[in-house]
Amino acid sequence: MKYQIEQLLQAALATLPPDVVPADIRPEINVERTRDAAHGDFATNIALQLAKPARKNPRQLAQAILDALPASDLIAKTEIAGPGFINFHLSAAAYQLELSRVFDFGPVYGYGKRGAGIGTVVEFVSANPTGPLHVGHGRQAALGDALVSLLQTQGYEVSREFYYNDAGVQIHKLALSVQARARGIKPGDAGWPEEGYAGDYIGDIAEEFLAKSSVHALDGEAVKASGKPDDFESIRKFAVAYLRREQDIDLQKFGVHFDVYYLESSLYTDGKVEETVKGLIGSGKTYENEGALWLRTTEFGDDKDRVMRKSDGTFTYFVPDVAYHVTKWQRGFRKAINVQGTDHHGTISRVRAGLQALGLGIPEGYPDYVLHKMVKVMRGGEEVKISKRAGSYVTVRDLIEWVGRDAVRFFLVSRKADSEFVFDIDLALAQSEENPVYYVQYAHARVCSVFRQLQEKGFTHERDIGERNIALLSEPQERALIRRLTYFPELLENAANALEPHQVAHYLRDLAGDLHTYYNAHQFIVDDVNLRNARLNLVAATRQVIQNGLKLLGVSAPEKM
RNA sequence: GCCCCCGUAGCUCAGUGGAUAGAGCGACCGCCUCCUAAGCGGUAGGUCGCAGGUUCAACUCCUGCCGGGGGCACCA
Numbered sequence A: 001m002k003y004q005i006e007q008l009l010q011a012a013l014a015t016l017p018p019d020v021v022p023a024d025i026r027p028e029i030n031v032e033r034t035r036d037a038a039h040g041d042f043a044t045n046i047a048l049q050l051a052k053p054a055r056k057n058p059r060q061l062a063q064a065i066l067d068a069l070p071a072s073d074l075i076a077k078t079e080i081a082g083p084g085f086i087n088f089h090l091s092a093a094a095y096q097l098e099l100s101r102v103f104d105f106g107p108v109y110g111y112g113k114r115g116a117g118i119g120t121v122v123e124f125v126s127a128n129p130t131g132p133l134h135v136g137h138g139r140q141a142a143l144g145d146a147l148v149s150l151l152q153t154q155g156y157e158v159s160r161e162f163y164y165n166d167a168g169v170q171i172h173k174l175a176l177s178v179q180a181r182a183r184g185i186k187p188g189d190a191g192w193p194e195e196g197y198a199g200d201y202i203g204d205i206a207e208e209f210l211a212k213s214s215v216h217a218l219d220g221e222a223v224k225a226s227g228k229p230d231d232f233e234s235i236r237k238f239a240v241a242y243l244r245r246e247q248d249i250d251l252q253k254f255g256v257h258f259d260v261y262y263l264e265s266s267l268y269t270d271g272k273v274e275e276t277v278k279g280l281i282g283s284g285k286t287y288e289n290e291g292a293l294w295l296r297t298t299e300f301g302d303d304k305d306r307v308m309r310k311s312d313g314t315f316t317y318f319v320p321d322v323a324y325h326v327t328k329w330q331r332g333f334r335k336a337i338n339v340q341g342t343d344h345h346g347t348i349s350r351v352r353a354g355l356q357a358l359g360l361g362i363p364e365g366y367p368d369y370v371l372h373k374m375v376k377v378m379r380g381g382e383e384v385k386i387s388k389r390a391g392s393y394v395t396v397r398d399l400i401e402w403v404g405r406d407a408v409r410f411f412l413v414s415r416k417a418d419s420e421f422v423f424d425i426d427l428a429l430a431q432s433e434e435n436p437v438y439y440v441q442y443a444h445a446r447v448c449s450v451f452r453q454l455q456e457k458g459f460t461h462e463r464d465i466g467e468r469n470i471a472l473l474s475e476p477q478e479r480a481l482i483r484r485l486t487y488f489p490e491l492l493e494n495a496a497n498a499l500e501p502h503q504v505a506h507y508l509r510d511l512a513g514d515l516h517t518y519y520n521a522h523q524f525i526v527d528d529v530n531l532r533n534a535r536l537n538l539v540a541a542t543r544q545v546i547q548n549g550l551k552l553l554g555v556s557a558p559e560k561m
Numbered sequence B: 001g002c003c004c005c006c007g008u009a010g011c012u013c014a015g016u017g018g019a020u021a022g023a024g025c026g027a028c029c030g031c032c033u034c035c036u037a038a039g040c041g042g043u044a045g046g047u048c049g050c051a052g053g054u055u056c057a058a059c060u061c062c063u064g065c066c067g068g069g070g071g072c073a074c075c076a
Helices: A002-014 A046-054 A058-068 A092-108 A135-153 A169-182 A200-210 A232-254 A264-269 A272-282 A318-330 A346-358 A396-403 A405-413 A425-430 A436-456 A463-468 A476-498 A502-521 A529-553
Strands: A031-033 A042-044 A075-081 A085-090 A119-123 A157-164 A260-263 A286-289 A292-295 A306-309 A335-341 A368-372 A375-379 A382-384 A421-424
Touching: A002 A031, A002 A042, A002 A058, A046 A058, A046 A085, A058 A075, A058 A085, A075 A092, A092 A463, A092 A476, A092 A529, A119 A135, A135 A157, A135 A232, A135 A335, A135 A368, A135 A375, A135 A396, A135 A405, A135 A476, A135 A529, A157 A264, A169 A200, A169 A232, A200 A232, A232 A396, A232 A405, A260 A264, A264 A272, A264 A318, A272 A292, A272 A306, A272 A318, A272 A346, A292 A346, A306 A318, A318 A335, A318 A346, A375 A425, A396 A405, A396 A425, A405 A436, A405 A502, A405 A529, A421 A425, A436 A502, A436 A529, A463 A529, A476 A502, A476 A529, A502 A529
Parallel strands: A119 A157, A119 A335, A157 A260, A335 A368, A375 A421
Antiparallel strands: A031 A042, A042 A085, A075 A085, A286 A292, A292 A306, A375 A382
16 A cells, blocks of 8 residues: 555656756655555655755645656545645545455455565574473564564565584583482582582473483483483483473463474584584684684674684584574575574674685575574563572463463563563563553453344344445544554565564554444444445454454463453 | 663554554454354544654654663673
8 A cells, every 4th residue: 555655656756847846866665554544644754855955835746746647546535734745635435445354354454465486584582401491581582473473574584593512611611510410419518519400390301310311302312311310411312301201381471482492412423513613714804813713704794803722622602603604594594583682792793704704606695694682581570580500480381370371472572672672570460451451352352242242133144235335434443453454564574674573562562542432432233234245354454363363472362351 | 970771552563754543462342054263343442751843744754851761880
């Protein structure tokens, strides 16, 4: 719809005589949604933009443009407003066209194709298998999953990927901690490893290990514990498998699945790390200093050069990280997005520098990042510290049990990623019945209820009759609802481009509000068959769009509440 | 000290350079012989952190301050 108006303006500008606007002045045409319904549906500031270079009065220019505007049955009225805006009021035919699209496309209404066929990988959560998933991971899971869905609406072919740092120092500490517990040493006792993990779950793992249990993660083979406290390798494998399984369970409860679990350790066994190191050395961007191997990342915008291989011969985490991103490129993903906490933002310049140094033709901005701030959890007016080393922190599992999956997902995705998030447990609990998510779901359930009533009253919904009578929808609440519905495709495009799922949550709240207002102001099941079906079309379309939107966020759309 | 992000109603947050800055929660006043009141209508509540600059037009862009968070490892 917006595109069609742009086309009309383009045509109008092309026919303007040079003495009105010189031919070399052709600013980008900007067509925007109006904020106020009184200003119509769309507006353009083109006359304001042209006024200065053309040295003309903007309102006179606007008139000249309107005079040159080709006729279209999509537009009911145009007007010049304020300093020189041109407002467009859409016709009933235009609304009709858009509403029928909702029915024609159904669950894929609003989808676009600007990303058609572009291989894309979104990496998110990527929690180390050293403990349960905490609220921060929950934010990342909700954000990443919604982002993937959003990109898919634009045709991107997206893979959800989870990277396991299962080969590093943290895993070593985990294994040491479990081993200590298996030997009966507790946090604080003499012999407890420095910076060991103190959570109770460590004790659970030790118990299971001693009991010679078997566990397996979703994609992994079964790992059986040897039960011998001196068998460090068995402890390490068992602890990792155990925690991966725990994380799988949490993610499953959260309704988030991954297409690929990529293990850091596999980068070593596949020789990818070795390959990357060779490539970097071959690039001439490395040097030895104080027994370590360094990469000149400063040549690619980093603050300082980074160590690749420590003096003890092992690699820093950043080498496999670069190797991993090379595989993303090699696997054909031309777009890569990493969802991470802002505390990892230092890695961005390093990874990008490493990829550039390799000279593989990978674009400079690869990969993209969506950084999110940490979640501050409040309980009883006090902050609950989130720390893996501390024993107590709020897990994803806790949150789901307290306020329900739908509420947690909707909440966590409803704020901009880079704003801090205060999750007040008490408030979330107290508001469990006034939660924004219920507001949206209720709108959906209400429409479902209307159609149940319709059936009870012996009526049927005739879409064709409704479409022929769309002009009857002239109430302000109806206009508002139609405006909002027809914005949905643009919303998806904007949110996907900006990588901002929170826009969807806000849109749904607004749309639900429009529906509730309409519901309270007017009766849908009226005697007049024409008006009745026109209204039923409108609310059925609303139901469809709410469904589509909630699905993107991983929130259910109940038919009854 | 250097780098990144945030500062908008009492609280939690929206706001692609445009017209009178918006929601929710909280507060106050109303609305169920009517498709679910988990709802609706209304009132109150603002120096958009501060100061400059760019622009026809700045909450939005630029610079500098102030306040908050996060990074600046041969940790991940």
